[in-house]
Amino acid sequence: MSKESLLEGLNPEQREALLYLEGPLLVLACAGSGKTKVIAHKFAHLVKTKKFPYNSILTLTFTNKAAHEMKERISSLTGKDTNGASIGTFHAQCSRLLRKEIQSLGYKPDFTVYDDDDQCTLIRHILREFRFHEALYKGVAAKIGSLKSSLILPEEFLSKGDGFGFDEKLAKVYIRYQDELKRCNALDFDDLIGVTVRLFERHPEILKKYHALFSYILVDEFQDTNYAQYKLLKLLGSGHNNISVVGDDDQSIYRFRGADVNNVYKFERDFPGAKTIRLEQNYRSTQNILSVASAVISKNPARKPKRLWTGRQGGESVYHCWLNNEDEEARHIAKTIKELYLRGVYEFGDFAVLYRVNIQSRAVEEALRDEGLPYHIVGGISFYHRKEIKDITAYMRLAINQTDNVSLRRIINCPPRGIGAATLAKIENEAKKKALSLFEVMKSTVKANGVTSAVKERLEGFIKLIERMASKKYKTASDMIQDIIEKSGFEEFVNNDRIQHLNELIASSAETEVKEFLDKASLFTNMDDSVRGNTVTLMTLHSAKGLEFPVVFILGLEEGVLPYFKATNEDEINEERRLFYVGMTRAKDILWLTGASKRKLYAKFQNQEASRFLSDIPKKCCEWIEKSRGDHATRLAPPGSDSKKPLFPYMAGCRVKHPKWGIGVVRDCYGDGDEQKVMVNFPSIGIKKLVLRFANLQKL
DNA sequence: AAAACTCCTCTTTTT
């Protein structure tokens, strides 16, 4: 593809972003403004026109899915596969780099990556040992995570306690946790970033090497970076300053995971000479949807001002409907989907139902089933997080990294082999005393006296099992998995369903090397394996980021649901507002907002009030439909909105008859007054745009 | 080692 065609199809701002090559660049890209496109095209431009080597452009995303899509786009632009390219998630790229360099920090290159599950297991273990309240493990994990994502080391945290004892306890756990990780030769997710930063800080010569290697840096979803990631970018970018970041402060919805929007605001200051380019044209939604979304988000203080606009004038009005309870809400949505589907304009895959919390999916599922509509749910437990899968990977990890205590504890008696709590406690004690790994202690226990011969025998069996696997050179992960299932007794231990999952695992890993497989398994998430098909999509607002659908429903527009009741301070409310904004801007043609006056939350019924966000919506863009009795509905509908003027006489999907072209299906209806136009799909001749005044359409 | 019982939590969750 030539340079000309790389620029073709880009608007002036997108072009500018692509051609701005010297120095730091911040691209503020509104929802639906083509930010991925800019990155992909810029990558292709650097390679094709500027002759950058393929692996010299570090391209970072947040999700595997985004990385995958990026690779596909780039390879179709450049006509080459992206095997040698440095494109991937922050975590995957750091992990790759650390496998090569981590020895400089005293870890072994075969370190294990602990996912959140493993992290929690370890923290619980430590809490129990300290006799701290074990049930707090989630909060502790979150706190440690946030310290790590701010690059605060355990020792530093200890030095500034709060004086009440809580922080001291936390510090104690943090220190121990970090110590334990090191001894297991393991890194958690935050370490992948943090340790890479430390590596660069302590070893400038290594940093220099990567300055030379990565002569350009491209970053997607920049608003989601945490402090550690920001620091990493600063270090890597400090050599040449060729860094382009793309993001949207209005779509920052992961604050609770350590993401810091301020990174967007700090960029111009911290990267001297930085240029800012705004992408404000939205290629996705109709004007009505955009007006509603902009009105809501504009109420957020401290955001970069933007003028979001679209070429798709008018469009169907945004619908808002208030119902009696969550079942009616769900039924209403199901009925609406069915109706739109039957009109023939939309397929099931065109619909998305978005909600704040996963439990809200239940009512919708039921309603969709009742109407016989196919659906799938995004999120939930990931394949690699299933118990039996994690058990098998624990065997693999232990064989590769025998100091991995977390994995050992997981499988030592699974399947049951008569090594119970008492034996394990003995080993744990011994290990602590001698500062050895559990596996090492097991080996010496077998040689020494002190345990009964029966126990010895069982321990020996386990050790042999692991050592045999460790010494064997498996060609693929699937060979190893099969071996584990056979030799460990898993085969008899698990039931049919789970064997099925294991078979899937074997099939999917037939072409993957063992170590590669383990990395993938750790860094994989539930976002990656959604098998959708052409069915209605149900998911949380969070999971919807980056996606688009012709028809979107957002449910639970009530105080306590959206915004969620846990959001109390202003920052948190603002994040809820952004979440709502992200949801609305997923919609291309039709957007429905619903709420209910009664809802069952955690086993009790609650009276719900309309969400405060609804009052920010300009009345002229929204049609308020009342399907609930009682005072809620009347209070809800804003004054003046009761005059139900059908702004667009033709809904997308309705059938019309044209004197010349016969019967067609309306796709869109837009514009004002005399300019009002309607887009109709006539089976015989295709899509036609007609001025409503002259079209002589007959509604069927 | 399975079964029964008790306790606890219940937001979102890119990796």
Added chain:
DNA sequence: GAGGAGTTTT
């Protein structure tokens, strides 16, 4: 009100 995890019982 359900589901998960840990603990106690058999």
